[in-house]
Amino acid sequence: MLAPAPHGRTGGAEGIVARVMASQPLPIAVLVSGAGTNLQALIDTVHRREVEIVAVASSKDGVRALQRARASGIQTAVFSRSRYPDRVARDLALADWLEAAGARLIVLAGYMELLSEAFLNRFEGAVINVHPSLLPAFPGLHAVEQAIACGVKVFGVTIHFVDSGVDTGPIIAQSAIELEDARDPAEVLELLHPIEHRLLIDVVRRCAAGSVKIGAGGGDRVLRSG
Amino acid sequence: MLAPAPHGRTGGAEGIVARVMASQPLPIAVLVSGAGTNLQALIDTVHRREVEIVAVASSKDGVRALQRARASGIQTAVFSRSRYPDRVARDLALADWLEAAGARLIVLAGYMELLSEAFLNRFEGAVINVHPSLLPAFPGLHAVEQAIACGVKVFGVTIHFVDSGVDTGPIIAQSAIELEDARDPAEVLELLHPIEHRLLIDVVRRCAAGSVKIGAGGGDRVLRSG
Numbered sequence: 001m002l003a004p005a006p007h008g009r010t011g012g013a014e015g016i017v018a019r020v021m022a023s024q025p026l027p028i029a030v031l032v033s034g035a036g037t038n039l040q041a042l043i044d045t046v047h048r049r050e051v052e053i054v055a056v057a058s059s060k061d062g063v064r065a066l067q068r069a070r071a072s073g074i075q076t077a078v079f080s081r082s083r084y085p086d087r088v089a090r091d092l093a094l095a096d097w098l099e100a101a102g103a104r105l106i107v108l109a110g111y112m113e114l115l116s117e118a119f120l121n122r123f124e125g126a127v128i129n130v131h132p133s134l135l136p137a138f139p140g141l142h143a144v145e146q147a148i149a150c151g152v153k154v155f156g157v158t159i160h161f162v163d164s165g166v167d168t169g170p171i172i173a174q175s176a177i178e179l180e181d182a183r184d185p186a187e188v189l190e191l192l193h194p195i196e197h198r199l200l201i202d203v204v205r206r207c208a209a210g211s212v213k214i215g216a217g218g219g220d221r222v223l224r225s226g
Numbered sequence: 227m228l229a230p231a232p233h234g235r236t237g238g239a240e241g242i243v244a245r246v247m248a249s250q251p252l253p254i255a256v257l258v259s260g261a262g263t264n265l266q267a268l269i270d271t272v273h274r275r276e277v278e279i280v281a282v283a284s285s286k287d288g289v290r291a292l293q294r295a296r297a298s299g300i301q302t303a304v305f306s307r308s309r310y311p312d313r314v315a316r317d318l319a320l321a322d323w324l325e326a327a328g329a330r331l332i333v334l335a336g337y338m339e340l341l342s343e344a345f346l347n348r349f350e351g352a353v354i355n356v357h358p359s360l361l362p363a364f365p366g367l368h369a370v371e372q373a374i375a376c377g378v379k380v381f382g383v384t385i386h387f388v389d390s391g392v393d394t395g396p397i398i399a400q401s402a403i404e405l406e407d408a409r410d411p412a413e414v415l416e417l418l419h420p421i422e423h424r425l426l427i428d429v430v431r432r433c434a435a436g437s438v439k440i441g442a443g444g445g446d447r448v449l450r451s452g
Contacts, residue, residue, distance in 0.1 A: 134380050134402075137363040153400035154360050154382055174379035176360075176402040 026208040029055040029103035031094075031111040036065025038109035038130055041197035042204060043072050050208040055101035057094055059113045075101065091119035098123070105207050108162060109200070117164045127162040128207070130200055132192050134158060134174055139167035144185045144192070154178050155188055157196045159203045172212055173203050252434040255281040255329035257337040262291025264335035264356055267423035268430060269298050276434040281327035283320055285339045301327065317345035324349070331433050334388060335426070343390045353388040354433070356426055358418050360384060360400055365393035370411045370418070380404050381414055383422045385429045398438055399429050 028051045030039045039056065047053045056069035056076045069076045077097055084090030098106060099122065108115075108129040120127060133143035134156035140146075147155055156176035163169035175195050182188050206212045254277045256265045265282065273279045282295035282302045295302045303323055310316030324332060325348065334341075334355040346353060359369035360382035366372075373381055382402035389395035401421050408414050432438045 134360060134363070134378070136376055136378075137360065150362055151397045152360070152362075153397060154380075154402045156380055156402070171377045171379060173406075175404060176380045176382070178401060180399075 025050060025052040026105060027052050027054045027102045028105040028107060028204065028207075029053070029057065029098045029101060030069075030107045030109050031057050031059075032063065032065035032109055033059045033112040034063050034065060034110050036063065036068045036110070037193060038107075038196060038200055039065050040068050041201060042107070042109075043068065043074075045201050046204055046208070047072065050205050051105075054103055055098055057097065059111060065110075087113075088116050088118050091116045095119050095122040105204070107200070107204065114166070115162065120162065120164060125161060128172065128203065129160055129162045129167070129169070130196055131158045131160065131167050132189065132196070134176060135160060135167055135171060142185075144188045148182055148185060148188065153180050153182075155182065155192060157192055157199055159199055173199050175199050251276060251278040252331060253278050253280045253328045254331040254333055254430065254433075255279070255283065255324045255327060256295075256333045256335050257283050257285070258289065258291035258335055259285045259338040260289050260291060260336050262289065262294045262336070263419060264333075264422055264426055265291050266294050267427060268333070268335075269294065269300075271427050272430050272434070273298065276431050277331075280329055281324055283323065285337060291336075313339075314342050314344050317342045321345050321348040331430070333426070333430065340392070341388065346388065346390060351387060354398065354429065355386055355388045355393070355395070356422055357384045357386065357393050358415065358422070360402060361386060361393055361397060368411075370414045374408055374411060374414065379406050379408075381408065381418060383418055383425055385425055399425050401425050 025048065030042065030053055032039055042051070042053060053069075053072075053074050056065065056074050058066050058076065058078050059080060061078045061080055066076050066078070079090050079094045081090075084093065095118075104126060106123050106127040108127065110130070115127065131139070131143060133139070133147055134154070135158040137152075138146040138150075144155065154176050156174055158167075158171055159173045160167065160171045161169040175198070177191060177195060179188065179191070203212065251274065256268065256279055258265055268277070268279060279295075279298075279300050282291065282300050284292050284302065284304050285306060287304045287306055292302050292304070305316050305320045305323075307316075310319060321344075330352060332349050332353040334353065336356070341353065357365070357369060359365070359373055360380070361384040363378075364372040364376075370381065380402050382400055384393075384397055385399045386393065386397045387395040401424070403417055403421060405414065405417070429438065
């Protein structure tokens with residue numbers, strides 16, 4: 001499911017593959033648009049261990065996430081609407097930049113733009129997103145506001161593969177929190193943040209270990225092999 | 227939100243109302259179609275304490291739920307499709323029977339029929355349902371099968387007020403369970419049953435205590451006053 005490695009992994013005995021993977025962190029990129037708390041969670045835990053964050057791209061200039069990346073010596077770039085009025089052209093420039101950086105897994109961490117199919121085809125099955133609801137409920141923007149308006153008593157977080165729909169790709173991991181009387185979106189988001197971080201770190205670790213894959217024959221089902 | 231009491235409760239001082247409620251169990255009816263495990267949970271916990279189950283109606287003849295009711299000395303009746311080919315006529319006969327029994331809260335516990343608006347108008351805001359998903363996700367039949375097919379990692383139970391839609395009424399309570407690799411609907415349902423029982427008992431207790439109401443001005447939101 002990950003983008004092709006620069007050196008093929010086929011043909012080796014299983015033990016050799018495992019050793020190669022253990023000694024070489026998975027090169028990943030993180031796409032951001034704002035504060036970058038999920039990015040920071042990855043920097044603090046798996047960066048330069050199971051994975052190497054080789055690039056951070058933002059859809060907005062001047063955001064805190066870019067500062068966090070630079071503070072950790074990670075190269076950054078901005079692909080804003082003002083610089084790239086054409087979405088497909090922007091996504092292809094972004095894809096070129098990420099490919100040049102060697103990224104094999106793309107993590108959308110609070111990235112507020114929809115990626116075009118042209119981009120997704122370049123990183124097929126290798127783009128994951130963090131969404132603050134228990135999908136398939138409340139896709140799209142303002143998920144927590146939607147959930148509060150609906151009067152739900154259970155909130156949650158989903159990590160899923162990105163496809164061309166809005167938060168419709170195969171689910172990798174979910175976690176829930178019961179809140180009987182939630183009214184304030186900001187409060188709910190604050191409670192969801194540590195859950196997001198924990199879940200994202202876990203999924204990125206599993207990606208690095210090769211234990212996340214879309215199940216053969218299972219359609220949309222995502223299986224954990226490890 | 228409950229159906230009117232035979233003797234009006236308006237006009238009394240709040241303390242008197244509370245004493246009346248504490249000394250008189252809330253008369254409830256339970257509608258069933260099958261095994262009746264939720265009915266049994268109510269019989270074993272709140273029946274003849276906070277509530278009195280005054281009637282159990284089934285949409286099917288010969289089901290285990292009817293035996294459970296009779297074993298506890300609760301009057302039963304069957305309102306099957308074969309006896310009542312006309313749905314509205316069936317629902318009105320059912321409503322007459324429940325009203326004669328004095329039921330002021332109607333609990334759908336595995337009841338597999340949709341209730342017509344004519345019925346719901348007779349017990350406005352006093353009909354609650356147990357549904358094996360985290361609504362608004364997976365309404366209707368085969369909720370657990372739907373959830374498994376979607377690949378979710380969090381399952382759950384919802385108790386909600388019944389309106390004329392399919393599992394669309396205001397949510398009263400929800401509880402969740404994280405299952406990373408659920409494949410067998412029967413296994414999931416078995417895990418959900420104790421959650422259903424706990425949640426239903428809690429909601430029925432809150433109804434009996436008058437602490438469940440639809441929030442004024444909150445649209446679909448259900449507030450807990452107690």
